[in-house]
Amino acid sequence: xxxxYELARDQRMEAQVWHAVDNQSIAHFHSAVxxxxxxxxxxxxxxxxxxxxxxxxxxxxxxxxxxxGYTTPAHAQTIVATIPLATVxxxxxxxxxxxxxxxxxxxxxxxxxxxxxxLAANPVHEQNQNYINGLNLAVLALLVEKVGLKxxxxxxxxxxxxxxxxxxxxxxSEELTVAGTxxxxxxxxxxxxxxxxxxxxxxxxxxxxxxxxxxxxKLLRESNMPLMDVASxxxxxxxxxxxxxxxxxxxxxxxxxSVSSCQIPLNGLQSERKSWLCQKPNTG
Numbered sequence: 001x002x003x004x005y006e007l008a009r010d011q012r013m014e015a016q017v018w019h020a021v022d023n024q025s026i027a028h029f030h031s032a033v034x035x036x037x038x039x040x041x042x043x044x045x046x047x048x049x050x051x052x053x054x055x056x057x058x059x060x061x062x063x064x065x066x067x068x069g070y071t072t073p074a075h076a077q078t079i080v081a082t083i084p085l086a087t088v089x090x091x092x093x094x095x096x097x098x099x100x101x102x103x104x105x106x107x108x109x110x111x112x113x114x115x116x117x118x119l120a121a122n123p124v125h126e127q128n129q130n131y132i133n134g135l136n137l138a139v140l141a142l143l144v145e146k147v148g149l150k151x152x153x154x155x156x157x158x159x160x161x162x163x164x165x166x167x168x169x170x171x172x173s174e175e176l177t178v179a180g181t182x183x184x185x186x187x188x189x190x191x192x193x194x195x196x197x198x199x200x201x202x203x204x205x206x207x208x209x210x211x212x213x214x215x216x217x218k219l220l221r222e223s224n225m226p227l228m229d230v231a232s233x234x235x236x237x238x239x240x241x242x243x244x245x246x247x248x249x250x251x252x253x254x255x256x257x258s259v260s261s262c263q264i265p266l267n268g269l270q271s272e273r274k275s276w277l278c279q280k281p282n283t284g
Contacts, residue, residue, distance in 0.1 A: 014129055015136050017081040017120040026210045027069040027200040029162060032082045033095060033140065034062040036070070037110070037117045040077035045070045046201040047103050048158060057107030059114065061143060063099035063152075067161060067199060079121045081136060088137045094149060095140070102147040109146050113139045160185065161199040172211040173235035178204050212236060 045060045062068045085092040120135040182192030212234040
């Protein structure tokens with residue numbers, strides 16, 4: 001799962017194009033334009049709190065700094081492209097100041113772009129950054145021609161959520177409550193929850209636990225930390241350890257609960273650790 005403000009992605013100066021299966025991503029944003037071509041199945045795309053379904057042949061378009069995420073209802077084979085604006089200098093100014101006029105490009109308008117993305121995702125070309133940049137420039141230029149650009153509409157709520165997602169990226173392992181975080185940002189708990197749910201597409205508690213789950217997955221793949229230490233490092237209660245990573249994702253607390261006190265049973269991650277260590281890390 002991806003999440004929050006992706007500083008690491010913004011620090012990359014190279015575009016990335018890769019194949020992905022059954023995408024799952026909680027809300028995040030970055031300065032790069034992100035395109036997702038659905039080759040098979042369907043994907044539910046969330047952008048600035050609105051959810052839409054993209055089907056085979058369609059392209060999801062996430063403009064620079066748009067808050068977005070996605071889930072796979074059943075199955076999806078996709079190509080994902082993240083395109084730093086610095087790699088397309090002739091479009092950099094317009095794409096940083098404006099956003100695409102459509103969030104999903106329908107199949108009948110997306111065929112040329114889809115072909116170019118498939119070429120860029122071919123592993124044969126993965127070391128040829130100039131080739132990939134050229135294809136990405138062609139894709140973006142076609143999208144500008146087909147769907148157009150429009151002015152970005154300033155939104156205090158979107159600005160708040162972007163600031164909040166950056167805050168949560170740095171503090172998700174701490175004890176967090178809706179009321180306490182809302183007060184820190186100058187909002188009542190009710191208003192804060194309403195804005196968060198509307199713009200991010202899930203509850204505050206669910207989102208924070210999503211961040212913790214992703215970090216737990218990373219630590220299980222990349223370290224030999226004891227399971228209780230993994231739980232503690234990710235902000236889960238020391239008295240309860242998740243019973244498998246798939247279980248962690250489903251075991252979100254109810255809205256309004258203190259995230260630190262959510263009772264996620266944490267027994268039995270030994271077999272999960274073995275299975276995760278045998279898997280290739282998720283590069284998406």
